[in-house]
Amino acid sequence: MFRLSNNLIGILNILTFLLSIPILWAGIWLSNKGVTECEKFLDKPVIILGVFLMIVSLAGLIGACCRVSWLLWVYLVVMFLLIVLLFCFTIMAFVVTNKGAGEVLSGRGYKEYRLGDYSDWLQKRVNNTKNWNKIKSCLIDSKVCSSFHDKYLNDTVEQFYSEHLSSVQSGCCKPSNDCGFNYAGPTQWTKGNTSSTNPDCGAWVNDASTLCYNCQSCKAGLLDQLKSDWKKVAIVNIVFLIVLIIVYSIGCCAFRNSRRDNDYGKYPLGR
Numbered sequence: 001m002f003r004l005s006n007n008l009i010g011i012l013n014i015l016t017f018l019l020s021i022p023i024l025w026a027g028i029w030l031s032n033k034g035v036t037e038c039e040k041f042l043d044k045p046v047i048i049l050g051v052f053l054m055i056v057s058l059a060g061l062i063g064a065c066c067r068v069s070w071l072l073w074v075y076l077v078v079m080f081l082l083i084v085l086l087f088c089f090t091i092m093a094f095v096v097t098n099k100g101a102g103e104v105l106s107g108r109g110y111k112e113y114r115l116g117d118y119s120d121w122l123q124k125r126v127n128n129t130k131n132w133n134k135i136k137s138c139l140i141d142s143k144v145c146s147s148f149h150d151k152y153l154n155d156t157v158e159q160f161y162s163e164h165l166s167s168v169q170s171g172c173c174k175p176s177n178d179c180g181f182n183y184a185g186p187t188q189w190t191k192g193n194t195s196s197t198n199p200d201c202g203a204w205v206n207d208a209s210t211l212c213y214n215c216q217s218c219k220a221g222l223l224d225q226l227k228s229d230w231k232k233v234a235i236v237n238i239v240f241l242i243v244l245i246i247v248y249s250i251g252c253c254a255f256r257n258s259r260r261d262n263d264y265g266k267y268p269l270g271r
Contacts, residue, residue: 005253009064012247016057024050064254072255079248086241093234096121097227100220102167105177110165112177113220122226126219135222136213145173145187145211152186160186167228171221172212175204187211 027046056078063071100118102111115123126132139145148169152160160183165174174189175181179201181189188206200215212218 005250006064006067006257008250009060009247009254012250013057013061013064016053017061020050020053020057023053026050060251063258064251067258069255069258072251072258076248076251076255079244079251083241083244083248086237086244090234090237090241093230093237095119097230097234100224100227102170102224107161108177109162110170111167113167113171113217113224115216115220115223118220118223118227122223123219126223132219136218139168139172139213139218139222140209144168146208148173149185149187149208155186157183167221167224168218169221170217171215171224172218175212176200176215176217179204 023046027043027048027050030043030046056075059071059078060075062068063073063075096119098119100113100122102113104111115126126135148165152163155163173187176196176198178194178196178198180192180194180196181201181204182192184190187208189204191201191204194201200212200217203214204212
């Protein structure tokens with residue numbers, strides 16, 4: 001007898017299969033049409049995700065609808081591993097984003113960020129030259145500082161200092177407050193006499209392609225944004241984890257039903 005759990009698993013996997021098609025198409029499109037480093041960086045993970053969802057959904061669909069027990073077993077093993085990995089990632093996301101916060105400045109609407117305030121694991125990721133070059137390319141391609149310049153172009157120095165900037169804008173698009181530079185525009189600052197030992201002061205350049213992208217404050221600003229985003233993702237993951245556990249439980253019921261039906265077909269007289 002075909003059971004409700006088999007129907008539910010079949011429907012869920014049909015939806016997952018349909019979802020995998022646009023994901024796979026997007027990855028192939030990025031691979032062929034992507035022109036920026038960010039787009040090229042995303043194509044392989046997106047393709048892998050699309051193929052993974054397609055294969056797993058087909059295994060679950062065929063296993064549930066055609067009562068192929070070994071396919072359902074493979075499907076359940078993959079689901080179990082996915083639950084474990086998602087659980088570990090969620091815990092890690094809360095642990096590595098537990099440290100770090102912006103420094104409140106007197107007379108400023110924005111905060112400033114210090115790389116040393118964040119977790120060692122995150123610091124190692126952004127201090128890797130290869131990683132940071134890719135991230136920096138993404139920041140430039142996203143025009144985060146270009147839009148920052150356009151938005152605050154007409155601000156006086158008093159108005160600019162009162163603006164509430166994002167962590168990335170504060171860290172990457174202007175020099176550190178320690179440097180004591182004179183404001184000439186959002187991304188234009190004149191160097192004055194300063195005894196600051198902050199290495200970011202020497203890294204600042206009044207050029208749209210450089211600015212403070214090589215500064216420690218830029219890395220810290222990015223980590224602060226990442227910290228905020230990861231916490232949101234972790235919360236979504238908890239909801240997704242609950243859904244996966246429910247689907248896994250239904251899959252276990254479907255697997256048990258499939259085994260019973262197969263056994264009934266083999267030994268009808270013993271039932």
